[in-house]
Amino acid sequence: MVGYLAASPNRLSSLILAQYDQRGKIAYAGLVGTGLSQEARGMLLAQLHALKRKTCPCAPVPILRDHFRELRTDLPPQWVKPVLVVQVEYRKRTARANIPAGPGFGNCMASAGSMKPLNAS
Numbered sequence: 001m002v003g004y005l006a007a008s009p010n011r012l013s014s015l016i017l018a019q020y021d022q023r024g025k026i027a028y029a030g031l032v033g034t035g036l037s038q039e040a041r042g043m044l045l046a047q048l049h050a051l052k053r054k055t056c057p058c059a060p061v062p063i064l065r066d067h068f069r070e071l072r073t074d075l076p077p078q079w080v081k082p083v084l085v086v087q088v089e090y091r092k093r094t095a096r097a098n099i100p101a102g103p104g105f106g107n108c109m110a111s112a113g114s115m116k117p118l119n120a121s
Contacts, residue, residue: 001084002026002057004048005064005075012041012048015086016077018058028062031072032088051080 003016014031021027036044056062056079064072 001048001080001086002028002082003077003079004045005031005072006045006078007075010042010045012036012045013075014072016062016064016079017086017088018082026058026082028058031064031066032086047084048078048080051083053079053081055079057082 001015002018004012005014005016007013014033017029017032018026019029056077064077066072
């Protein structure tokens with residue numbers, strides 16, 4: 001997880017996800033709606049606030065689009081240190097769009113060597 005979109009300081013809207021590419025660099029993977037209870041959103045948002053940073057950890061900075069491929073310019077991205085890991089089950093994942101079914105969260109940290117690269121099986 002490299003960032004999030006929030007409708008207000010206390011209202012989490014979407015998570016900005018990334019994963020390591022074949023070179024070990026952080027690459028944007030897409031947006032996912034949280035699908036979490038209000039209580040879980042509040043706890044996650046508190047963790048994300050503590051991890052805030054000024055710049056995007058991905059290079060290049062991603063163009064954020066929803067699952068309809070519409071630009072997400074309504075909310076400014078909030079970038080975080082990429083230490084929280086989320087497991088997402090996709091209903092469909094293509095080169096053009098990711099359509100997530102929902103995330104699973106864990107209190108874990110990952111290094112480049114422990115995560116599956118993009119396009120790896």
